[in-house]
Amino acid sequence: MNNRTMGVIAAVAAAIVVVGWFATRSGRRPAVPGEQVMATADVQAAALRTYVKPGDLDEYYLFYSGGHSGQVYVAGVPSMRHIATIPVFTPYPGTGYGFDEETKAMLGGYTWGDVHHPALSKTNGDYDGRWLFVNDNANNRVARIDLRDFKTKQILGPIPNTMGNHGSSMVTDNTEYALVATRFSVPVPQRYEPLEDYATKYKGAVTGIKIDPNTGEMSIGWQILTPPFNWDLGATGKGPSHGWAFWTSYNSERATGKLEVTASQRDRDYVAVVDWRAAERAVREGRARRISGVPVIDPAEVPGVMYLVPCAKSPHGVDVDPSGEYIICSGKLSPTVTVYSWQKLKQAIDSKAFTGHEDGIPVIDYDQVVVMEVPVGLGPLHTQFDGRGNAYTSLFVESAVVKWKLPPYEPGTDPESLILQKIPVHFNIGHLVTAHGDTRNPRGDYLVAMNKLSKGRHLNVGPSLPESSQLIDIKTGDRMTMLYEAFTEPEPHFAQLVHRDVLNPIEFYPKEENRNPNAIWSPQEARVVRNARTRTVEAWVYAIRTYFEPGRIQVQEGDTVIIHITNAEQQRDEIHGFGIAEYNKNIVIDPGETKTVKFVADKYGVYPYYCTNFCSALHQEMQGYIEVVPRGMRLTMYDNGEGEMRFERREPALAMAGHEGH
Ligand code: K7E
Numbered sequence: 001m002n003n004r005t006m007g008v009i010a011a012v013a014a015a016i017v018v019v020g021w022f023a024t025r026s027g028r029r030p031a032v033p034g035e036q037v038m039a040t041a042d043v044q045a046a047a048l049r050t051y052v053k054p055g056d057l058d059e060y061y062l063f064y065s066g067g068h069s070g071q072v073y074v075a076g077v078p079s080m081r082h083i084a085t086i087p088v089f090t091p092y093p094g095t096g097y098g099f100d101e102e103t104k105a106m107l108g109g110y111t112w113g114d115v116h117h118p119a120l121s122k123t124n125g126d127y128d129g130r131w132l133f134v135n136d137n138a139n140n141r142v143a144r145i146d147l148r149d150f151k152t153k154q155i156l157g158p159i160p161n162t163m164g165n166h167g168s169s170m171v172t173d174n175t176e177y178a179l180v181a182t183r184f185s186v187p188v189p190q191r192y193e194p195l196e197d198y199a200t201k202y203k204g205a206v207t208g209i210k211i212d213p214n215t216g217e218m219s220i221g222w223q224i225l226t227p228p229f230n231w232d233l234g235a236t237g238k239g240p241s242h243g244w245a246f247w248t249s250y251n252s253e254r255a256t257g258k259l260e261v262t263a264s265q266r267d268r269d270y271v272a273v274v275d276w277r278a279a280e281r282a283v284r285e286g287r288a289r290r291i292s293g294v295p296v297i298d299p300a301e302v303p304g305v306m307y308l309v310p311c312a313k314s315p316h317g318v319d320v321d322p323s324g325e326y327i328i329c330s331g332k333l334s335p336t337v338t339v340y341s342w343q344k345l346k347q348a349i350d351s352k353a354f355t356g357h358e359d360g361i362p363v364i365d366y367d368q369v370v371v372m373e374v375p376v377g378l379g380p381l382h383t384q385f386d387g388r389g390n391a392y393t394s395l396f397v398e399s400a401v402v403k404w405k406l407p408p409y410e411p412g413t414d415p416e417s418l419i420l421q422k423i424p425v426h427f428n429i430g431h432l433v434t435a436h437g438d439t440r441n442p443r444g445d446y447l448v449a450m451n452k453l454s455k456g457r458h459l460n461v462g463p464s465l466p467e468s469s470q471l472i473d474i475k476t477g478d479r480m481t482m483l484y485e486a487f488t489e490p491e492p493h494f495a496q497l498v499h500r501d502v503l504n505p506i507e508f509y510p511k512e513e514n515r516n517p518n519a520i521w522s523p524q525e526a527r528v529v530r531n532a533r534t535r536t537v538e539a540w541v542y543a544i545r546t547y548f549e550p551g552r553i554q555v556q557e558g559d560t561v562i563i564h565i566t567n568a569e570q571q572r573d574e575i576h577g578f579g580i581a582e583y584n585k586n587i588v589i590d591p592g593e594t595k596t597v598k599f600v601a602d603k604y605g606v607y608p609y610y611c612t613n614f615c616s617a618l619h620q621e622m623q624g625y626i627e628v629v630p631r632g633m634r635l636t637m638y639d640n641g642e643g644e645m646r647f648e649r650r651e652p653a654l655a656m657a658g659h660e661g662h
């Protein structure tokens with residue numbers, strides 16, 4: 001043990017003593033639900049494993065979905081510190097997202113989304129650090145975040161013929177597709193049919209979203225119509241099962257009404273087994289119909305694109321082990337996970353070992369393909385891997401993570417003997433994620449449990465409680481040990497835990513790469529032009545420490561105002577904002593970026609604009625005015641109310657004197 005380690009241990013031990021002293025002294029420390037008694041040595045070990053001292057970096061990025069907040073959050077692991085919020089489906093004034101014209105257009109009028117499953121792009125089944133895809137369960141969309149700058153670059157959708165884009169977005173081994181599926185069924189194409197006709201007239205769909213290998217641009221590749229089951233989660237094949245995809249379903253009863261009862265009748269629901277290469281082929285061969293503008297395949301007419309295999313009652317998650325040979329389906333209402341063998345599934349498909357069909361889709365003989373029903377415990381939801389032959393399944397009802405042994409198994413293996421360890425989590429875990437846990441090469445050191453309820457394991461913040469995420473060491477001693485607990489915005493579902501070496505984001509936007517035709521790079525280029533006929537004022541604004549050029553923009557009440565702002569800085573972290581008082585606008589421009597804001601000046605008066613992002617000692621001086629001249633009053637800055645506004649341009653040399661050294 002080195003000096004630094006000793007020092008940290010001493011500091012942590014001292015802190016524990018001090019905290020204990022305060023707790024006893026005040027006597028007001030409320031009880032913490034699920035409080036564990038941990039030996040001092042365990043506390044010290046956990047502290048050492050998670051403490052990232054000021055100035056040090058975390059080892060992993062944790063990208064976790066923000067659920068109905070519509071965002072993606074980034075934390076460092078092992079510290080669990082929040083580092084960034086990536087706005088995706090919801091406007092976020094902190095980065096000006098959804099306020100400028102470009103991101104407003106991308107949001108398409110929606111102001112929220114429900115993000116569940118982030119998926120990193122992959123090459124040969126490993127994360128390649130290029131893009132992060134996330135779904136919107138609410139408005140049926142998929143977004144692509146570019147990891148070069150951690151920004152949302154595309155939102156595809158609403159995807160036609162799709163309601164409740166939950167079984168989404170699963171990325172294939174070489175990022176050929178993001179695969180998505182419907183949670184809700186509706187009449188397809190969208191129209192009115194009474195709910196009484198649900199079983200026959202409503203449809204679900206699984207969709208292959210094609211990803212351009214160079215740009216990441218998404219487009220609809222194909223869609224397969226399905227019976228009105230509720231598709232839940234999906235997983236893509238890897239290695240031997242590459243080219244195939246799997247989705248769990250509940251409600252194979254095709255029921256409506258109170259699903260908790262009506263959709264829990266059967267002892268088994270289904271996992272869909274989809275050959276996406278066959279779907280590609282069907283579209284190429286013209287065997288798809290166009291519905292709502294996209295190629296749709298009816299699996300009854302195109303045999304070989306989809307099969308069903310029974311799975312224990314109302315399953316939730318489905319996951320494929322790192323070898324690609326075992327497909328694991330979590331029972332939710334059954335205390336087991338079902339393990340299928342890919343080899344056996346393929347044999348059953350090839351030899352047509354079917355027991356029936358659903359709307360023309362063959363049902364595979366369960367007994368021929370199951371390896372084991374592993375008795376993991378109550379409420380199994382999701383499974384991840386460590387790359388050492390173990391699986392980790394979240395148990396919602398038991399509030400625990402269970403570690404169990406993956407096949408191959410000796411003949412006659414006692415299923416109970418496969419359960420290796422259980423660790424309690426707090427409380428009611430949903431998803432869990434291990435480092436590189438859904439790739440072909442999991443790292444097997446950390447696991448994050450994303451719990452649904454924190455039940456007040458934090459300072460009291462009133463009735464609206466955060467979620468809790470717990471960091472678990474899965475490597476030391478080949479056992480799970482609890483390390484740390486963090487609280488998050490609502491509401492994480494799945495996450496991706498990726499080593500920092502895989503990513504290489506830029507520090508600013510190089511000037512040479514700015515292709516925006518409205519970019520300007522000197523105060524001399526700044527200008528304001530008014531067109532009296534179209535009643536439009538267009539301004540090209542230059543932003544640098546610590547001024548905007550121009551410092552005034554004159555418009556007539558009722559004019560449409562278009563402002564393009566370039567942040568001419570070429571230095572990391574030199575961000576400028578542009579907030580306009582009482583016009584509900586705040587855009588934020590990163591170094592080297594150009595953004596456009598547009599509005600109708602429908603309130604006369606004088607409205608300041610100012611830099612919202614603290615940028616230098618003279619940040620507070622970075623301001624200007626929009627003069628909205630009442631209708632009928634003369635504009636003083638133009639000739640006859642038209643042309644280019646006259647203003648004294650600043651000497652750049654003078655302005656440069658305001659810069660601080662670095
Ligand atoms: Cu289990 Cu939407 Cu993946 Cu939440 S889902 S937990």
Ligand code: CUA
Pocket residue numbers: 544545546575576577611612613614615616619620622
């Ligand atoms: Cu620019 Cu603050």
